[in-house]
Amino acid sequence: MKTLEELKKLRDESIKNLDMGSKEDEVRIVVGMATCGISAGAKPVYDTLIKEIEAKNLSNVRIVQTGCIGMCTYEPIVEVYAPNKEKITYTHVDAEKAKYILDELVEQEVVNKAEKTSLMDSEFYKKQKRVALRNCGFINPENIYEYIATDGYMALGKALSMTSDEVITLMKNSGLRGRGGAGFPTGMKWSFAAPNKADQKYIICNADEGDPGAFMDRSVLEGDPHAVLEAMAIAGYAIGATKGFIYVRAEYPVAVHRLEIAIKQARELGLLGKNIFNSGFDFDIETRLGAGAFVCGEETALMQSIEGKRGMSRVKPPFPANKGLWGKPSVINNVETLANIPQIVHNGPEWFKSFGTEKSAGTKVFALGGKITNTGLVEVPMGTTLREVIYDIGGGCPNGKEFKAVQTGGPSGGCLTKDHLDTPIEYETLMAVGSMMGSGGMIVMDEDNCMVDIARFFLEFTVDESCGKCTPCRVGTKRMLSILEKITSGNGTMEDLDELESLAQSVKDSSLCGLGQTAPNPVLSTLRYFKNEYIAHVVDKKCPAKHCKALLTYEINKDKCTGCTLCARKCPVHCIDGTVKNPHVINQELCIKCGNCFSVCRFGAVEKN
DSSP, X not given: OOXXXXXXXXXXXXXXXXXXXXXXXXXXEXXXXXXXXXXXXXXXXXXXXXXXXXXXXXXXXXXXXXXXXXXXXXXSXXXXXOTTSOOEEEESOOHHHHHHHHHHHHHTXXXXXXXXXXXXXXXXXXXXXXXXXXXXXXXXTXXXXXXXXXXXXXXXXXXXXXXXXXXXXXXXXXXXXXXXXXXXXXXXXXXXXXXXXXXXXEEEEEEOOOSTTOOXXXXXXXXXXXXXXXXXXXXXXXXXXXXXXXXXXXXXXXXXXXXXXXXXXXXXXXXXXXEETTTTEEEEEEEEEEOOOGGGGSHHHHHHHHTTSOOOOXXXXXXXXXXXXXXXXXXXXXXXXXXXXXXXXXXXXXXXXXSXXXXXXXXXXXXXXXXXXXXXXXXXXXXXXXXXXXXXXXXXXXXXXXXXXXXXXXXXXXXXXXXXXXXXXXXXXXXXXXXXXXXXXXEEEETTOOHHHHHHHHHXXXXXXXXXXXXXXXXXXXXXXXXXXXXXXXXXXXXXXXHHHHHHHHHHHHOSSHHHHHTTHHHHHHHHHOHHHHHIIIIIOOOTTSOOGGGOOEEEOTTTOOOOOHXXXXXXXXXXXXXXXXXXXXXXXXXXXXXXXXXXXXXXXEEEO
16 A cells, blocks of 8 residues: 555445445345354354355355444344345344344345344444444454445544644544543653654553453454554554554454454555555554453553563553653553544544543443343443443343442442432543543442442452552452451451451552552442441341352241242252141251252242341
C-alpha cells in the first residue's frame, strides 16, 4: 500500500466484491466464533453450514466467522444478511438447527425450527452505542479486506498527513481517557513521551485482562484485531516510536491466533513495516504472551515481563514515558482505549465528544455477568446509569430474585447497592461512591449472595496474585483474608471488624502499586454499605444470605416431610433418621452441612437457617 488513494480504492473494491453481503443476490451468514460462541458450540454450527451449503450448491451464500456479537447468553448466534431485507438473528443454534436456517433460505418460508429474533431492536441494544465494538460480531476478523471495507486504516493514512503534534492535540481535544482503570487522559500520556529524545521508543498494548468475569479486551482482539494494530501505529507516529508490543495472556488462544494473522496481513499490504504510505514512517508490532499473572496488568510489572524478568512492580518515577521498556520512552494503552483511536482520528474529536459527558467522553465497554438475565458484552455512552445497564440492558436478576449489589472494576473495585442504581457511569462518580470504573467488569449479585463472602472471594484472588514485593500488599492482604475467613466461619469478633477496616485503609494507603492500593476496595465498600451483614456474622453467628456453610443449619419441616427417605439415602454421613412415610430428623451433631438433603428434597421440607 503506497498511498492513501490506493487504500481508498481498495476499500471501495472491498465493499463491492467481498463478503459484506452487498452483492445483489448474495446472502451473508455470520456465525459468532469468539471464545464465548465456540465454548457454547458454534464450531459444529459453522462446520454444518459450510457442509450444507456445498451439498445444496448454494453458490450465492457465504459463511463468515466473526467475533462476539454481544449477547453471550444466546450463543451460539447466527445472523443472516440478505440484500434489501432486515437482518435476521437466530439464537441458541445447534448443528441441527443450522440446517433449518438454510432451509428457510432455500424455501423462502419460515419453518420456526430455530429461535429467530431481531436482536438490534431488543432492549439489549437500544441504549448501546458501539464505538470500540463497532466491527465485533460483523466483520471476519481474519480478513483484512473486511476491516478495510469499514474504513479500516483510513485513520492511519489521515494521521500520517498531519504532524505528530497535531495528532496529539487531536487526541487531547477528544477527551479520551484510559479505559484500563484510572482514566488518565490518553493525549496527555502521549504528550509526555513525544518530546523525549531516544534512539528507540515503544508503544505497548496492555491486553493482560485478568479481572474475574472480564472479557472486554479479549472480545475486541477476537472480533476486530486490526483496530488495535491501526491505533498502535497512530500512537507510534505521534510519539516517534517505531516498535510496538502487544502483551496478551496465553489463556486467550483465539485472540492470539487472530492477532498473528492480522499482523501478517497488515505487513503484506504495507500497513505495518517500512515507509508506511510513503511517509517515511516505520512501525512494526510483535506479540508477547503473558503467563496469567494479574499483577502484570500494572504497567511497570508488564514491562518487566516483556523484558523476560519476573513481573513485579517498580517505584515510579521514573514513569514509562521517560524510562519504560528497556529504559526507553514508552506509552502503554489498553485494548479498549486503542480501539477508540482510529474512529476518533477518522471522525474527529467533536464527534467523539458528542456522546458521553463533559468529564468522561465517549463510551465504555462492560462485561456484564453474575446474577443477570442477559449476560454479555455491553457498550454504552458514559453517563448511562447503573440502573439502565442492569435492568434495561441486562434484564435484571433472573428467577424473580431481588437485586442486591453490583461490583464494578473487578477485584479492584467496590460493591454498590440499590441506592446507587441511578449513579451515572463516570470515572469520578463511581470513585465518589467507593468503587471505580476499572477495565470494565460488572458483576451483578442478588439476594442469595453473601457480601462478606464476596469480599473474601475477591481478596483471596488478590492475595494469590500479589507479586510479594511490598510488605503492605504481601502481608496486609493475607492478614485481611485471615480475618474474613474467621468471620465467615463463625469465629469473628467486633474487634476483628475494627482491625479489618483499619488494616484495609493502611494497605490502600501504603502499597507500592495499583494492585495493593485497590485490593481493599471490596472490603471497604462492603463494610460501608453492608455492615449489618458483618455484624450478623459476628454477633448472631448467622449469614443473612444463608450462604456461609459454617453458619448454616439444615432442618426438616415435619409438616412438609412426606417420609420419602431420599434425603436420608443421599446423606454421606447418615445423620438423617426416620422411617418410610414418617417425618425425618437431622442429627445436628453429625451433620457436615454439605447441603445434599436440601438439594434433593422435592417437597421443600429441608430448610436452611
